[in-house]
Amino acid sequence: MLANGNQNLAAAATTPYKIMLVGDGMVGKTAICKSYIRKTPYLSYQPTISETHEITVSIYKNDYVVILWDTNAGEEWNHLRIRDYNNTDCFILCYAIDNPTSLSNVETKWVPELNQYCPNVPILLVGTKTDIRTPSNRWISEEEGDALKVKVKAEAYIECSSKSIASIEGVLMRAVSIAEKYRQWKTQSSSRRLCTIL
Numbered sequence: 001m002l003a004n005g006n007q008n009l010a011a012a013a014t015t016p017y018k019i020m021l022v023g024d025g026m027v028g029k030t031a032i033c034k035s036y037i038r039k040t041p042y043l044s045y046q047p048t049i050s051e052t053h054e055i056t057v058s059i060y061k062n063d064y065v066v067i068l069w070d071t072n073a074g075e076e077w078n079h080l081r082i083r084d085y086n087n088t089d090c091f092i093l094c095y096a097i098d099n100p101t102s103l104s105n106v107e108t109k110w111v112p113e114l115n116q117y118c119p120n121v122p123i124l125l126v127g128t129k130t131d132i133r134t135p136s137n138r139w140i141s142e143e144e145g146d147a148l149k150v151k152v153k154a155e156a157y158i159e160c161s162s163k164s165i166a167s168i169e170g171v172l173m174r175a176v177s178i179a180e181k182y183r184q185w186k187t188q189s190s191s192r193r194l195c196t197i198l
Helices: 002-016 029-038 077-085 100-117 142-152 165-197
Strands: 018-023 050-059 062-071 090-094 121-127 158-159
Touching: 018 029, 018 100, 018 165, 029 050, 029 062, 029 090, 029 121, 050 077, 050 165, 062 077, 062 142, 062 165, 090 100, 090 158, 090 165, 100 121, 121 142, 121 165, 142 158, 158 165
Parallel strands: 018 062, 018 090, 090 121, 121 158
Antiparallel strands: 050 062
């Protein structure tokens, strides 16, 4: 028979990971979801209020079930979005490399909101629309994104384009890895608190 701590870890592994995409409107959150599900680039724009998708993410031949939440950035939907934050295992916080306002809002709006309602949940910072970056334009650089990751204490930084399914898969794989570590940390912390009480 498994010890309590191992039982908790086994239960955590069989429960789907909850991963939420947040960030300004039109930065590509829905494109990440749809491109991964359809395995083909999703290039249209369709506003989302709140939408969930059950997906399977494979990492080193291990399959992980994920409930992927797509959210709306509008202030009129703040109450719904914040309510949905409960029990999240990882946030994918997106900005678009051609939108400096979306980058600024990572620090001024989104990270403060996530820290207020989910202070311990890890954040994966994602720069989207990298297919438009060329040597001649002045879009937000990878170095700027990496510096912001350090500044806001995100768990990791990665870039993607909805035109590259491999890069979308990379985002989900990294998010699941982060979520798995967080779930284990949370379960082990609960076990330690139980031992202290006993």
